[in-house]
Amino acid sequence: MTAGPTPIPPRVSQVMAEPVLYHRAPAFVELYGSVLERLKGVFRTQNDVLTFAASGSGAMESAVANLTAPGEPVLACAAGKFGERWIELAEAYGAEVVTYAPAWGQRLDPAEIDRILGDHPQIAVVFATLSETSTGVVHDVRAIAEVARRHDCILAIDAVSGLGAAELRQDEWGIDVVVAGSQKALMCPPGLAFASVSEKALDFASERGNGGYYFDWAKTAKGQRKDPPDSPFTPAVTLFSALDVALEMIEEEGIEQVWARHALLARATRAGVAALKLDLFGDPGENANVVTALQLPAGIDGGKVPGVLRRLGITANGGQNQLKGKILRIAHCGYFGAFDILTSLSALEMALHELGHDVDHGVAVGAAQRVFVESPVPTAA
Numbered sequence: 544m545t546a547g548p549t550p551i552p553p554r555v556s557q558v559m560a561e562p563v564l565y566h567r568a569p570a571f572v573e574l575y576g577s578v579l580e581r582l583k584g585v586f587r588t589q590n591d592v593l594t595f596a597a598s599g600s601g602a603m604e605s606a607v608a609n610l611t612a613p614g615e616p617v618l619a620c621a622a623g624k625f626g627e628r629w630i631e632l633a634e635a636y637g638a639e640v641v642t643y644a645p646a647w648g649q650r651l652d653p654a655e656i657d658r659i660l661g662d663h664p665q666i667a668v669v670f671a672t673l674s675e676t677s678t679g680v681v682h683d684v685r686a687i688a689e690v691a692r693r694h695d696c697i698l699a700i701d702a703v704s705g706l707g708a709a710e711l712r713q714d715e716w717g718i719d720v721v722v723a724g725s726q727k728a729l730m731c732p733p734g735l736a737f738a739s740v741s742e743k744a745l746d747f748a749s750e751r752g753n754g755g756y757y758f759d760w761a762k763t764a765k766g767q768r769k770d771p772p773d774s775p776f777t778p779a780v781t782l783f784s785a786l787d788v789a790l791e792m793i794e795e796e797g798i799e800q801v802w803a804r805h806a807l808l809a810r811a812t813r814a815g816v817a818a819l820k821l822d823l824f825g826d827p828g829e830n831a832n833v834v835t836a837l838q839l840p841a842g843i844d845g846g847k848v849p850g851v852l853r854r855l856g857i858t859a860n861g862g863q864n865q866l867k868g869k870i871l872r873i874a875h876c877g878y879f880g881a882f883d884i885l886t887s888l889s890a891l892e893m894a895l896h897e898l899g900h901d902v903d904h905g906v907a908v909g910a911a912q913r914v915f916v917e918s919p920v921p922t923a924a
């Protein structure tokens with residue numbers, strides 16, 4: 544129940560046991576082209592989805608490398624650990640970083656972004672996050688995209704944990720760049736990084752010519768646009784085979800249904816937390832569909848909760864940085880169904896009891912069950 548690497552469906556594991564393909568062999572070239580094409584469906588885009596052998600941070604770095612230049616101002620929005628990564632990356636590349644950093648757990652306020660961009664008309668790029676995994680908050684990137692467009696800014700969104708879990712319609716919402724990774728809702732191992740980049744953002748990057756070498760968008764776009772597509776570097780062939788199968792599963796379920804399943808799992812988790820009379824962390828809202836972050840009771844040693852859960856067979860995340868020991872994060876991102884939630888809530892009840900909290904056993908499980916009984920969305924295939 545962590546937000547990645549997440550569990551992998553048996554079908555995906557099995558295909559990775561097959562012989563490793565040579566990346567210029569017809570079988571791989573065909574698979575590569577098919578995966579690149581079908582990835583667009585998950586991003587809801589017509590863009591090329593540029594693919595790198597890297598973790599999600601590699602895709603974030605590609606965005607910063609290609610969109611920034613030393614001394615040029617950018618806006619980085621951060622209300623958690625991963626938003627802060629945008630700030631760190633932009634600083635590492637020498638950009639002049641204007642930050643909008645409300646407290647961890649807050650939702651980014653599009654009106655505030657509007658105000659900052661109004662005060663800094665020279666800013667041409669905005670970085671923000673879809674699902675802030677450290678707090679559970681899913682930000683309103685659609686509204687942020689409207690603001691960015693009004694100020695004629697390129698918007699780059701980190702959807703590493705959000706893609707395939709939280710609703711995201713890149714083209715319809717007008718988001719220039721979406722970056723993601725393979726090990727979250729895409730149900731694959733870590734190692735593939737994606738950057739779905741609009742023509743406008745590609746042109747903007749080309750004008751700067753600053754993308755470095757491996758992460759240079761123009762280089763990868765040129766290779767992927769060949770017929771048949773070619774990768775400028777050796778692709779992570781085994782992970783492409785895995786992603787081929789994972790995409791098949793997403794296509795069978797339908798991306799809208801995948802989002803609905805995540806929403807249901809999150810609703811049931813929130814109902815369980817409420818039944819335990821525990822509070823959610825921050826300002827998650829109704830669309831916190833990727834990770835449920837809950838405040839641990841003050842009377843227990845919260846830092847011990849993940850360890851007790853692990854002994855019971857559940858791997859979940861505690862808080863990061865200043866939230867260590869204060870919150871628990873139960874992820875429902877990827878290959879999860881109703882019984883993963885029910886089992887986790889059951890283990891949470893037992894763990895809280897073991898650590899001295901007064902628990903009415905079964906209340907969280909019962910509350911979540913009622914959500915599933917009322918809206919029986921099928922479990923993951």
Ligand SMILES: Cc1ncc(COP(=O)(O)O)c(C=O)c1O
Pocket residue numbers: 546547598599600601625672674675676677701702703704705724733
């Ligand atoms: C929202 C978000 N952004 C970025 C990252 C970093 O991705 P990676 O660890 O794959 O580099 C993560 C990882 O958990 C994440 O959840």
